[in-house]
Amino acid sequence: MERWDRKQFYARLAPLDQDQLAKALWTVYWKGTKGVRQRIEAVLDPKAASRQRAASAPTVDPEWTLDEVTEFVALAKSGAYLGGDRRVRPSERTRWRFTLRRLFKDAAAALADADPEPGAKAMEQLLDLSRETGEYDYFRSEDPIEAARIVISDEVEQLWARLRQHLGVADFATRAAPQLLHWESAYGWTRRGDGPVAARERPLATVLEPLLPTRDSWVIFGERYLGALEAAAARDLRARRHGWELDHRRERRARDLTFWHTMLVEHLHGGDGEELLDRLVAASAIAGPDALLMRAELARLRGHLVEARQIAAQLVAEAPRNQRFAGFAKEIGTASAEAPDQ
Numbered sequence: 001m002e003r004w005d006r007k008q009f010y011a012r013l014a015p016l017d018q019d020q021l022a023k024a025l026w027t028v029y030w031k032g033t034k035g036v037r038q039r040i041e042a043v044l045d046p047k048a049a050s051r052q053r054a055a056s057a058p059t060v061d062p063e064w065t066l067d068e069v070t071e072f073v074a075l076a077k078s079g080a081y082l083g084g085d086r087r088v089r090p091s092e093r094t095r096w097r098f099t100l101r102r103l104f105k106d107a108a109a110a111l112a113d114a115d116p117e118p119g120a121k122a123m124e125q126l127l128d129l130s131r132e133t134g135e136y137d138y139f140r141s142e143d144p145i146e147a148a149r150i151v152i153s154d155e156v157e158q159l160w161a162r163l164r165q166h167l168g169v170a171d172f173a174t175r176a177a178p179q180l181l182h183w184e185s186a187y188g189w190t191r192r193g194d195g196p197v198a199a200r201e202r203p204l205a206t207v208l209e210p211l212l213p214t215r216d217s218w219v220i221f222g223e224r225y226l227g228a229l230e231a232a233a234a235r236d237l238r239a240r241r242h243g244w245e246l247d248h249r250r251e252r253r254a255r256d257l258t259f260w261h262t263m264l265v266e267h268l269h270g271g272d273g274e275e276l277l278d279r280l281v282a283a284s285a286i287a288g289p290d291a292l293l294m295r296a297e298l299a300r301l302r303g304h305l306v307e308a309r310q311i312a313a314q315l316v317a318e319a320p321r322n323q324r325f326a327g328f329a330k331e332i333g334t335a336s337a338e339a340p341d342q
């Protein structure tokens with residue numbers, strides 16, 4: 001006999017009174033499978049069912065997870081997963097993506113512990129490794145993050161939400177600001193940028209915004225971020241980077257953080273954080289067209305239209321086919337702001 005559809009089922013229930021319905025449900029509950037009983041219990045007592053699910057959920061040892069992550073990251077960065085290293089068996093080299101996904105899951109579970117530090121440290125190591133896979137070959141894959149099906153912005157969201165809850169805004173900002181500087185990527189974290197994982201990625205600035213609900217929290221985070229930028233500039237000098245290498249690094253940094261800088265300008269302009277914006281536009285750690293555009297946007301907000309138009313004209317002259325620069329120039333009334341069709 002075929003199953004009744006919803007309409008047929010409801011039609012047969014209609015003549016029954018409450019006692020008959022209760023008797024029928026009891027029969028199904030008492031004689032049904034464990035899965036059926038759990039579904040009925042979830043409907044009748046959702047809170048108890050939720051507590052039961054939480055109690056039966058698998059747990060991880062945070063310290064063990066941290067040790068396992070530390071070992072995996074060290075092996076990956078040493079090239080062990082590329083072959084020629086007896087510390088990683090050949091079968092494990094082909095299963096690296098499953099190991100990486102499991103470790104992300106375990107680190108997220110460890111974050112829920114009363115002491116989230118081991119889970120946070122594990123997650124931070126995994127995110128550092130994932131960010132570096134865009135530039136270095138640690139695994140035999142043309143696109144490691146896409147292959148592993150890991151949405152980096154979702155993982156960062158779990159980490160930052162827990163740290164914000166555990167540390168409070170000031171200590172969270174001290175921890176997260178350098179991470180934002182290091183992890184943000186203008187084009188996402190997959191190499192191709194056009195797969196199903198890439199389609200789900202979000203700028204880390206949008207992950208961060210809900211965690212800073214007040215103007216004071218934006219000022220605090222802005223201070224920590226400017227400190228991180230200045231520390232990055234000092235590292236560039238200590239590394240003796242110069243010439244095209246230094247210019248490229250500063251331009252890429254500005255490009256990766258363009259969306260965040262726009263958001264920071266919008267939140268800090270016109271209040272206590274105004275002096276932070278002066279430090280931002282003067283920061284030596286960022287350079288190039290995207291840094292200039294941020295300076296022009298701030299000048300416009302401050303009513304310095306002549307300066308904004310001069311910068312916009314310079315941007316359009318240097319990159320005439322860039323639709324973003326042309327759009328901004330046209331918006332503020334810069335002459336010859338039209339960009340040719342792509």
